[in-house]
Amino acid sequence: MKRLRRWVRASIRRRLLWLAFAPLGLLILALTALTAYWTSTYNDRQLYMKVRADLAVASRVLDGLSQRQQARLEELGHSHALGSALNGESTQSLAALLDETRAAMQLDWLRVVPLTAFDDAPELQRRLQSPADDGGLSGLDVLDAGRLDNLAPGLARRARIALRKTPRATPSTRQYETRGMVLRTLYTLPATTGHPRLLLDGGRLLNGATDPVDDIRDLVYGPGTLPEGTTGSVTLFLDDVRVATNVRLDNGERALGTRVSEPVSRRVLGDGKRFIDNAFVVSGWYVAAYAPLESLTGERIGMIYAGFPLAPYEALYRETLLQIGAVLAVIVLISGLLVIRGVDVLASPVRRMHHVIHGIREGRRLRIGHLNGQDELAELAQEFDAMLDRLDAHQDALQRAAQTLERRVEARTRSLSEKTRALEEHVALLKQARASLMTQEKLAALGEMTAGIAHEINNPAAVILGHIEVLADRLGPDVEPVRDEVETIIAQVERIRALIDNLLQYSRAGRHDTRFHREDINAIAADTELLVRHALDRHGHRLHLALHATRAVECHRGQLQQVLVNLLLNATQASDAPMTLHLRTRDASRELPGHGRVEGVDIRVADPGPGIPRALRERIFDPFFTTREAGSGLGLAISRGIVRRSGGELSVASSPGRGTIFHVWLPARAIPSGAEETTTRKLLDSLSDMSTPSARG
Numbered sequence: 179m180k181r182l183r184r185w186v187r188a189s190i191r192r193r194l195l196w197l198a199f200a201p202l203g204l205l206i207l208a209l210t211a212l213t214a215y216w217t218s219t220y221n222d223r224q225l226y227m228k229v230r231a232d233l234a235v236a237s238r239v240l241d242g243l244s245q246r247q248q249a250r251l252e253e254l255g256h257s258h259a260l261g262s263a264l265n266g267e268s269t270q271s272l273a274a275l276l277d278e279t280r281a282a283m284q285l286d287w288l289r290v291v292p293l294t295a296f297d298d299a300p301e302l303q304r305r306l307q308s309p310a311d312d313g314g315l316s317g318l319d320v321l322d323a324g325r326l327d328n329l330a331p332g333l334a335r336r337a338r339i340a341l342r343k344t345p346r347a348t349p350s351t352r353q354y355e356t357r358g359m360v361l362r363t364l365y366t367l368p369a370t371t372g373h374p375r376l377l378l379d380g381g382r383l384l385n386g387a388t389d390p391v392d393d394i395r396d397l398v399y400g401p402g403t404l405p406e407g408t409t410g411s412v413t414l415f416l417d418d419v420r421v422a423t424n425v426r427l428d429n430g431e432r433a434l435g436t437r438v439s440e441p442v443s444r445r446v447l448g449d450g451k452r453f454i455d456n457a458f459v460v461s462g463w464y465v466a467a468y469a470p471l472e473s474l475t476g477e478r479i480g481m482i483y484a485g486f487p488l489a490p491y492e493a494l495y496r497e498t499l500l501q502i503g504a505v506l507a508v509i510v511l512i513s514g515l516l517v518i519r520g521v522d523v524l525a526s527p528v529r530r531m532h533h534v535i536h537g538i539r540e541g542r543r544l545r546i547g548h549l550n551g552q553d554e555l556a557e558l559a560q561e562f563d564a565m566l567d568r569l570d571a572h573q574d575a576l577q578r579a580a581q582t583l584e585r586r587v588e589a590r591t592r593s594l595s596e597k598t599r600a601l602e603e604h605v606a607l608l609k610q611a612r613a614s615l616m617t618q619e620k621l622a623a624l625g626e627m628t629a630g631i632a633h634e635i636n637n638p639a640a641v642i643l644g645h646i647e648v649l650a651d652r653l654g655p656d657v658e659p660v661r662d663e664v665e666t667i668i669a670q671v672e673r674i675r676a677l678i679d680n681l682l683q684y685s686r687a688g689r690h691d692t693r694f695h696r697e698d699i700n701a702i703a704a705d706t707e708l709l710v711r712h713a714l715d716r717h718g719h720r721l722h723l724a725l726h727a728t729r730a731v732e733c734h735r736g737q738l739q740q741v742l743v744n745l746l747l748n749a750t751q752a753s754d755a756p757m758t759l760h761l762r763t764r765d766a767s768r769e770l771p772g773h774g775r776v777e778g779v780d781i782r783v784a785d786p787g788p789g790i791p792r793a794l795r796e797r798i799f800d801p802f803f804t805t806r807e808a809g810s811g812l813g814l815a816i817s818r819g820i821v822r823r824s825g826g827e828l829s830v831a832s833s834p835g836r837g838t839i840f841h842v843w844l845p846a847r848a849i850p851s852g853a854e855e856t857t858t859r860k861l862l863d864s865l866s867d868m869s870t871p872s873a874r875g
Contacts, residue, residue, distance in 0.1 A: 752787030825849025
């Protein structure tokens with residue numbers, strides 16, 4: 179990861195590509211994840227809502243069958259024909275009337291028995307004799323084989339179902355289901371004088387019955403309710419065994435005798451709750467809904483099921499995701515090509531300028547030349563080339579003047595030995611003025627170039643920030659899953675803009691700003707820690723503050739803070755291994771020529787890194803000198819200039835293998851140095867003296 183970060187930071191083109199592709203990639207991932215989640219959630223919710231409604235309809239239809247059966251038996255109970263048959267007043271016998279009615283109602287049995295002779299379950303007898311259930315009962319019931327044969331010969335044989343081995347069902351040793359689930363109606367006939375109270379008992383065996391479940395299925399899953407080629411199904415369970423169903427086996431037979439899966443059995447039969455979810459039905463996955471069924475006595479006897487296959491909806495879900503993925507892939511491809519082309523167009527002039535700057539640093543006379551286009555970078559390149567031409571002309575003039583002056587100094591030295599020391603001083607002043615002028619020219623040229631580059635980088639940074647904010651606004655609440663990533667991108671773009679502002683401050687470092695104010699050095703140092711916190715954390719370093727200064731200092735707060743930031747950042751790059759840096763302040767006084775003892779403050783920035791070799795220690799404050807491949811060589815030179823403008827001094831102490839300490843000493847009251855003006859004035863005065871007749875001797 180460290181190598182990747184270094185590789186990205188080593189090129190402005192890679193940075194721009196990273197800033198462009200990172201939010202695009204995160205957005206695509208977020209959209210893909212959200213689309214998959216929304217599609218799955220929406221489909222599941224809709225499917226579960228549908229199957230829940232299907233189950234409700236199936237349950238109501240089953241209740242309706244029971245109510246219609248009860249209503250028809252009540253009509254029979256109140257009919258004149260039944261009363262006449264019971265009293266022997268009709269030409270049709272009671273048995274014939276009951277057989278005719280049973281056949282018309284498609285019942286498996288219909289009988290009239292005295293209420294006192296009804297030998298069914300005690301709970302059922304109590305309910306029939308209760309005033310609350312006066313008139314009769316109707317609903318589901320479970321009868322064993324003996325009771326079925328008592329009601330109708332051969333009924334027990336019809337109810338017998340062989341159990342089939344079913345995947346995912348609860349293990350069982352049973353081989354047959356001999357009980358029968360019946361739709362039963364018990365209606366107590368009105369009492370008549372001289373006769374015991376009678377009970378009208380009729381019912382229908384549901385084991386193996388096809389009409390009830392097929393009628394319910396046709397009603398619930400009519401044409402157009404499911405995808406083409408998909409068929410819904412309805413099942414009645416006696417405990418966990420399918421006794422009436424239109425679910426089919428692989429050979430096309432109805433899946434009678436198969437059993438429900440264990441999770442469904444545990445929830446519906448065990449807990450008495452509904453099950454609405456995906457479930458394994460016989461040989462495949464279905465969107466299924468199950469509800470418990472209760473007998474006339476309130477006992478849980480089985481389940482009713484409604485559902486449809488899951489496979490068509492999974493295929494539709496995959497097809498939807500594939501289509502969305504294809505659209506996103508095309509968008510990413512087009513966007514990537516546009517981003518790469520745009521970044522190449524923007525970064526090409528910057529790389530060209532970078533090559534020219536490195537060449538100039540090595541002493542070669544290079545120029546940027548003409549750039550395609552009429553944008554700010556092209557104008558900046560032209561101005562930079564012009565400044566380099568002027569700088570070269572100034573350097574040539576200075577060299578010629580220096581050569582002339584040195585020849586004249588040498589001649590005077592040979593003829594006037596008593597003025598040797600004065601001439602040496604003149605030579606030193608000349609060299610100092612030349613170095614100062616060259617430094618100022620280079621700083622001015624680099625300042626203008628830096629301002630232009632900073633302006634150009636600020637534009638795409640602002641565009642990226644604006645687009646990210648637009649994306650966040652467009653997504654609205656849907657941006658929450660990637661809120662942290664979006665905020666990280668915004669923070670990093672803001673950090674880039676802050677770095678650009680620091681570059682602009684560097685570009686203005688060559689200008690004199692004598693607007694000094696009294697500042698609290700400790701507060702400036704504490705604020706500086708916040709500015710470099712990110713760089714410290716990235717390298718795993720720690721910063722220890724020891725702020726003991728009590729004096730206020732006249733300085734330029736922003737420029738001094740820039741000096742401290744530069745020193746701390748240089749210290750973080752001294753070693754890749756985590757280490758503890760030290761930033762200390764204390765009161766300190768110095769002897770200054772012409773000013774005596776001056777009170778001030780000493781600021782120390784120390785790191786336990788490898789130190790600076792002696793050969794390099796003498797050059798680290800030279801402009802454009804750097805040991806880092808990506809460095810500009812201006813940080814320490816500009817920092818020393820900032821410190822000296824208020825009368826202070828920036829120095830370094832280092833021992834190889836033991837670390838480095840930078841000292842920043844500032845006077846409590848600023849002492850503007852005017853070093854360049856003083857040097858030039860002395861030089862001109864000396865040259866004027868040399869040109870007078872008395873000086874010629």
